[in-house]
Amino acid sequence: MAEFNQQSDPDKRPLTAKVQPDGRPLSLKDCEKAGGYRAVRAMLGGMSPGDVTQRVKDSGLRGRGGAGFPTGSKWSFVPMGDNAPRPKYLVVNADEMEPGTFKDRLLLESDPHQLVEGVIIAAYAIQADIAYIFLRGEYVLAEERLKTALAELRAAGLVGKNILGSGCSLEVHLHTSAGRYICGEETALINALEGRRANPRSKPPFPQVCGLRGKPTIVNNVETLCNLPHILNNGADWFKGLSLTPNGGTKIYGASGKVRRPGLWELPMGTPAREILEEYAGGMRDGMKLRAIIPGGASTDFLLESQLDVPMDFDTVAQAGSRMGTGTMIVLDDQTCPVGMVHNLMRFFAHESCGWCTPCREGLPWVEKILAAMERGEGQPGDLEQLARHVTALGMGLTYCALAPGAMEPLGSGLKLFRDDFERHIRDKRCPWS
Amino acid sequence: MLTTETKNEILAELAHSETNRMACIESLKIAQRQSGWVSDEELCEVAQLLGLTPDEVDGVATFYNLIRRRPVGRHVILLCASVSCWVMGYAALRAGLAQTLGVEPGQTTPDGRFTVLENQCLGACDHAPVLMIDNDLYRDVDAEKLGDILARYA
Numbered sequence: 001m002a003e004f005n006q007q008s009d010p011d012k013r014p015l016t017a018k019v020q021p022d023g024r025p026l027s028l029k030d031c032e033k034a035g036g037y038r039a040v041r042a043m044l045g046g047m048s049p050g051d052v053t054q055r056v057k058d059s060g061l062r063g064r065g066g067a068g069f070p071t072g073s074k075w076s077f078v079p080m081g082d083n084a085p086r087p088k089y090l091v092v093n094a095d096e097m098e099p100g101t102f103k104d105r106l107l108l109e110s111d112p113h114q115l116v117e118g119v120i121i122a123a124y125a126i127q128a129d130i131a132y133i134f135l136r137g138e139y140v141l142a143e144e145r146l147k148t149a150l151a152e153l154r155a156a157g158l159v160g161k162n163i164l165g166s167g168c169s170l171e172v173h174l175h176t177s178a179g180r181y182i183c184g185e186e187t188a189l190i191n192a193l194e195g196r197r198a199n200p201r202s203k204p205p206f207p208q209v210c211g212l213r214g215k216p217t218i219v220n221n222v223e224t225l226c227n228l229p230h231i232l233n234n235g236a237d238w239f240k241g242l243s244l245t246p247n248g249g250t251k252i253y254g255a256s257g258k259v260r261r262p263g264l265w266e267l268p269m270g271t272p273a274r275e276i277l278e279e280y281a282g283g284m285r286d287g288m289k290l291r292a293i294i295p296g297g298a299s300t301d302f303l304l305e306s307q308l309d310v311p312m313d314f315d316t317v318a319q320a321g322s323r324m325g326t327g328t329m330i331v332l333d334d335q336t337c338p339v340g341m342v343h344n345l346m347r348f349f350a351h352e353s354c355g356w357c358t359p360c361r362e363g364l365p366w367v368e369k370i371l372a373a374m375e376r377g378e379g380q381p382g383d384l385e386q387l388a389r390h391v392t393a394l395g396m397g398l399t400y401c402a403l404a405p406g407a408m409e410p411l412g413s414g415l416k417l418f419r420d421d422f423e424r425h426i427r428d429k430r431c432p433w434s
Numbered sequence: 435m436l437t438t439e440t441k442n443e444i445l446a447e448l449a450h451s452e453t454n455r456m457a458c459i460e461s462l463k464i465a466q467r468q469s470g471w472v473s474d475e476e477l478c479e480v481a482q483l484l485g486l487t488p489d490e491v492d493g494v495a496t497f498y499n500l501i502r503r504r505p506v507g508r509h510v511i512l513l514c515a516s517v518s519c520w521v522m523g524y525a526a527l528r529a530g531l532a533q534t535l536g537v538e539p540g541q542t543t544p545d546g547r548f549t550v551l552e553n554q555c556l557g558a559c560d561h562a563p564v565l566m567i568d569n570d571l572y573r574d575v576d577a578e579k580l581g582d583i584l585a586r587y588a
Contacts, residue, residue, distance in 0.1 A: 003560065099516035099555040130452075137463075137500045138512070138556055140569045178459050178498030181554060195458030197497040213452070256518035256559035263560045298517055298555075328559070336521055344520040348554060354497075 002106040006265055010035075012242070013266040014230040015223070015250060019110040025145050028152040031113045037158060039232035040120050044166040047232075049080065052125040056228065058236035060248040065093055065184070065221030066297060066325040068247075068314035077208035078126040078216045087129035089217040090122050092225060093189060094135040094142070097181045098297035099348055100330040103252040104222040106264055108135070108142035111226075112149040116172065118225030120159065121232060123170050126218055131172045134189055137179050146174055181352035185401050186219035187211075188354065199356040200401040223252060245270030247313040251324075255281040257331030258288050264328075270316065273329065274308035289334040292417060296325020298345050299406030301413035302332070322413070337433035338418040339425050342411055343371035349407035357400035363390050364407060375434075379426035387415060436479045440468055444483050454484045458494050462501050470510060470549075471502035499554065506549040507542040509587045512566040515539075516555035522562035523576060530577030534584065547587070 002023065010017035018026055018034050026034060043052060057072030079085065092115070096104040107115060119131050135143055150172055153159045161169045180198050182188045187201035190212050211217025227249055231239050240248040247269050253276050254264045260282030267276065273293065277283065284290050292302045295312065301322035303310065310320045317324040332341055350364035367390050370383050391412040394404040415422060424432055436444075444461045451457035461484060465476050472480070472495060481491040495501045513531065515524060528539070531550055535543050542549040558564045561573030572583055 002558075096557050097554060100518050100559050101555070102557040102559045105557045136557065138553070138566060141571075175460070176463070177500075178463060179500040179554070180498050192459065193456065195453075195455040195494065197493055254560065256562060257521045262562075294517075330517055330521070330559070332521070341517065341521065344515075344517050348516055352554065 002109050004106055004264055013250060015226050015252060016266045023110050025110055025112050028156060036113050037117055039229035040117055043121060043124060043232055044164055049125050049127055052121060055236055056231060059231045059239040061227055061231060062247060062314055063221055064223035071224055075126050075218060078218060080127060085215050087215055088126055089212045089215060090119060090126060090128040090131040091217060091219045092119060092133040092222060093219050094133055094222050095177050095183045096136055097184055098326050100256055101297045101326040101328045103254055103264055103326060103328055105139060107222050107226050109145055112146045114226050115222055116149055116153060118228040119172060120170060121228040122220055122225055124168060131170055132193055133174045134193060135174060135176050137176045143176055182354045182403060189219060190217060199354050243269035245311050245313045245316060247315060251327050253312060254328035255331060258285045258333045259331055260285055270311040270313040272309050272311050284333060290331055291334045292332045294330040294410060295322050296327050298348060299409055300325040301409045302417050304417060337431055338414060338421050340375055342414040343375055345410050346371055353403060359394050360399050360404035363394045364404060374425045375431050377430040383426060384422055436465060436476050440465060458484060458491060462495050466501060470506040471504060507546045509548050509568055511548055511550045512553035513539060513550060514556040514564045515552040518559035519563040524563050526577055527563045527575060530580050534580055
């Protein structure tokens with residue numbers, strides 16, 4: 001079960017306002033007493049789908065799955081009106097598989113109704129008929145709690161046909177995945193939902209126009225959708241005001257590794273990494289120094305200790321040479337081998353390559369083998385050049401999807417920032433940390 | 435062989451699925467609940483229920499990490515091998531499992547009690563290292579705690 005220790009504060013921390021001290025979700029009745037589904041009722045009572053999309057655009061909400069694409073703009077590519085193809089689909093990406101990322105687990109387990117309220121809002125905005133929640137197979141507690149929440153909602157007429165007598169209908173299905181990182185890529189996820197191997201699809205056409213079963217489809221991350229009820233209730237300006245930077249809202253940040261108090265915190269978007277790590281995660285364990293972080297999941301570039309004052313938002317972390325990604329930081333301490341850490345990451349990516357395109361299928365295992373040999377003390381002169389060639393050859397635009405380019409972010413930055421450590425492995429024919 | 439109960443469960447899944455193919459992964463998961471893995475014979479039965487070819491269904495089955503095409507023990511241990519757990523003591527935990535059970539990831543104990551498999555990030559990184567046994571998540575696990583945890587599984 002996910003743990004969360006911040007006090008409830010609906011004004012400053014809307015996403016976690018209904019998280020209970022014991023982590024159990026509220027029943028539908030208690031959830032409604034605490035303000036749940038107020039946004040859906042107000043929306044069905046007087047907002048047009050275009051109004052909803054405009055408000056989300058005005059709020060500046062950007063996708064919390066890692067890429068940070070503006071949510072309202074994404075929706076606006078969906079064909080609308082009576083002649084639009086049907087059915088249209090809203091898909092929740094609840095396949096949290098980015099290594100080091102555990103934020104959606106909290107939202108799914110402790111407040112499933114908040115997510116479903118977001119689903120109903122997004123579905124209304126694009127006039128979707130059917131919603132799928134694509135959930136990690138390993139998240140069994142979230143599955144149980146989502147099933148309970150959906151059963152409550154069906155009984156109350158909040159999902160299904162003619163929601164609250166509004167004339168709008170939405171079927172919500174829960175799909176549990178059988179596990180594959182590539183399902184986080186939205187076209188691969190769509191193939192998985194169709195019961196196929198989760199290879200990514202060629203784009204264009206984009207899913208907004210031609211997605212699940214060839215119909216218009218929006219795929220949104222859990223945390224993104226959870227923001228929607230609050231944006232509808234409180235307005236775009238309020239949402240922007242939550243943030244310290246122009247990227248609006250709050251963010252669920254996390255830290256793992258050898259910090260004193262690993263965990264999750266809902267904080268203003270743009271909170272500096274150093275503040276998160278020192279004030280909230282309690283700094284490093286005794287006798288350890290922070291050497292670098294991976295700011296937001298395995299597929300982001302390392303940032304050094306000297307770069308930690310960077311505000312954690314989409315634009316600023318990008319200017320610092322990395323990406324905020326999922327906002328859950330993985331800490332590299334001074335007693336852990338950076339080459340070993342990069343090797344672990346490459347092992348993950350090599351395993352999770354879907355095998356569709358050659359550079360990714362062949363390149364990632366090659367990289368993994370070179371690093372494994374280096375860790376065993378069998379590194380060869382020329383290995384670093386070979387690794388650097390892969391960083392170039394597997395870059396953005398040279399592979400079918402973003403998996404391999406994402407994998408190259410920690411490799412490329414690791415090679416630059418920990419050059420001495422890599423060279424020492426080869427020169428001394430051993431891992432200095434083992 | 436799939437039991438009548440399993441087949442009925444798959445048929446019920448098909449009944450509320452938009453297309454038969456869309457129920458493919460769920461059907462394999464239902465079939466797998468019988469004995470923890472999907473045999474060739476069972477895979478063909480699933481294919482027949484879905485109206486797909488066995489090759490199509492096997493292409494799907496072999497793609498996904500959580501569908502198993504080889505026999506497993508009565509309990510499956512999923513050892514998180516991803517980065518936060520690696521930093522926090524995955525190697526010691528793996529060694530502890532090897533010492534206690536005498537098997538490496540990918541192997542089953544001779545008594546058929548446990549299969550140990552490596553798994554990608556289990557999404558509980560604030561309590562690394564972690565592992566799952568069947569549907570139960572264990573967090574902050576170290577080699578000392580393993581004995582007590584494993585004793586819960588017969």
